[in-house]
Amino acid sequence: MPLDLTGRQYADVPYEEKERLFEEVKKDLRYEEYLYGCYECGICVAACPSARFYDFSPRKIAQCVAREDADLFYTLLNDSVWDCSQCFSCDRCPRKNSPGGVITLMREVAVKNGLASAQEALEGYGRVVYKIMATGTQVSPDMLQANAFPDWGPHVNDISDNLDEWRRAIPPETLHTTETSWKVDDKTITELYLIWHMTGVMDMIREIDEGLFMILQDVMEEKLEDEGYDVSFD
Amino acid sequence: MIPHSALFNRAKDREFKVDPKQAPTEDYHDILFQLEKEGEWEVQRVPEPYVEVDNKYGRKKKIPIERTWHHKSCGQCGHIPGYSTSVFWLNRQLGLDYHDPTDQTSCTAWNYYASATSNAAAQAAVAMRNFAAAAETGYFPIIHCATSFGHYKETRQQLIHSPELRRQVKKILEKLGKKLVIPEEIVHYSEWVHAVRDKIAARQTVDMSHVRATIHPACHYHKLIGEDAVYAPEVYGAQRSAIITSTLQALGMDVRDYSTWFDCCGFGFRHILVSRDFSRSFAVQRKIEVMKEEADPDILVTHDTGCVTTLDQSQFAAKAHDKNVGLPVMSDSQIAALAMGAHPYKVLQLHWHSTPNKDFLRKVGIDVEARWAEFEAAVAKIKSGEKSYLTWEDADA
Ligand code: SF4
Ligand code: SF4
Secondary structure (H helix, E strand, C coil): CCCCCCCHHHCCCCHHHHHHHHHHHHHCCCHHHHCCCCCCCCHHHHHCHHHHHCCCCHHHHHHHHHCCCHHHHHHHHHHCHHHCCCCCHHHHCCCCCCHHHHHHHHHHHHHHCCCHHHHHHCCCCHHHHHHHHHHCCCCCHHHCCCCCCHHHCCHHHHHHHCHHHHHHCCCCHHHCCCCCCCCCCHHHHHHHHHHHHHCCHHHHHHHHCHHHHHHHHHHHHHHHHHCCCCCCCC | CCCHHHHCCCHHHCCCCCCHHHCCCCCHHHHHHHHHHCCCCEEECCCCCEEEEEECCCCEEEEECCCEEEECCHHHHHHCCHHHHHHHHHHHHCCCCEECCCCCCCCCHHHHHHHCCCCHHHHHHHHHHHHHHHHHHCCEEEECCHHHHHHHHHHHHHHHHCHHHHHHHHHHHHHCCCCCEEECCCCEHHHHHHHCHHHHHHCCCCCCCCCEEEEECCHHHHCCCHHHCECCCCCHHHCCCCCCHHHHHHCCCEECCCCCCCCCCCCCCCHHHHCHHHHHHHHHHHHHHHHHHHHCCCEEEECCHHHHHHHHHCHHHHHHHCCCCCCCEEEHHHHHHHHCCCCCCCCCCHHHCCCCCHHHHHHCCCCHHHHHHHHHHHHHHHHHCCCCCCCHHHHHC
């Protein structure tokens, strides 16, 4: 879909709100490392995989934030940043910018503020967030199901049909698991939950997916209580 | 007056020189040790024996050879388990001491780059928790995933420059009963493969001199804090990372160039899970087809979770569009293990891969049917309850 840069679609969003979100991005400690200005040379675009398949441009991102254009920022925040592949090919910028890094910060602000566009971009992604936050590893063997990866070929069926035995037929003892990528200690998981708690990540989850937040909250609070921590995510 | 030499400084007369002064970032070693002196953290030293290699701007990087703590990768262990198994197998065959920990979480960066449901403090705390766990064992971290590797380098950069972030992470680690300790080097496993490539070649039993290969370097390996990637004058004149290519050349393979070498694989983090049309299109049209047309390889070798996944799994659906696909994909650890005689199914676990690789295996003289029958027999013993697991001894039987 062509990217509408006129801003008409967000005309009813107050300018102050757009500015507030932009200020949140600029406040991040990484912002100064990611943006030094922009020559508008387009070298980042030449290296960018997403620019080849979407109406997407890291130059527009860098140019817009360098010019402090809050209106355009808001449009890109909603309609562009989720197309990025986060490959950081654009780090070859001669101005030493990281347009991909700026995009990471913009996405974080979009999630933290529960923007509808972020919720939409992450639709169907909740189970992955659950896996990583609750179990400490992201893509587990039991996620290899033909209905989830129909385009990967018939071996996905073979794997799911033989999952338990094929996992036990891998020599390293840590890899006999099916629900996690490797065996993770209980104590390690508890420590991970404390990290999520102390860094406000669960507040971000609540903004983006209330249902997922509640499931994670149950799992984490119970485990932390078992381990003797009095921690609430409310 | 314009000097005469400037007028006639033609491209062909210019000489490329690796120059540490051109590096976009300061030498992290100095700062790590300075901050240690100031009591900000401890630096875990690279254990002896190590090999010194050059990075992009000619700075030295120490690669530990043993006493390594293996920071595993979610996607490798979960979906391509022969990848990490091959890394461990190589260590065992070379008689090197290593540790495969269970006190390790994912770096969580795949999720972070996909969904942004995290922040700098959480990401740094996850990294430093893993590093503290490694230091407690006395083994030195070696990172299996290029995204973990790149992300940890970014995190190191942020911790170096932000006293506030250091304070925040220190407070979290104190609550966990852990010290703030950072490794002297952040090392990717493929750098270790590069460092021991001559040892691997010395034990090579499978001839690969007639094999044509292309390689794909992971973006998060050589573009994200790219100054800390391995380069060597004998590979592409040190103008591109030597990683993977150096290893394959040591094994005698014919490594061929292609015009989209620098391109991404199309993984996209979020895309590979919920927007795969992009990943498939990019992987096939910008990488696989270009390699096949320009280099006619027998095999594509890469060194990262996302790259093996995308480049391998994207080819099946592309057949429906009559695309020029069918190029087997493996990691450098798998190829190195294969060259040293590892079992293609018990060690390389190639049944977890998508694109057909039997022709390649036959080309290097492997009796595919016999090896698969051996694997099936091992699985049958597990199914019947005669054995609980396939052990390392079984893998080499
Ligand atoms: S971000 Fe960098 S590479 Fe991209 S247009 Fe601006 S100066 Fe050029
Ligand atoms: S990080 Fe995003 S913007 Fe930068 S090159 Fe990759 S896809 Fe393009």
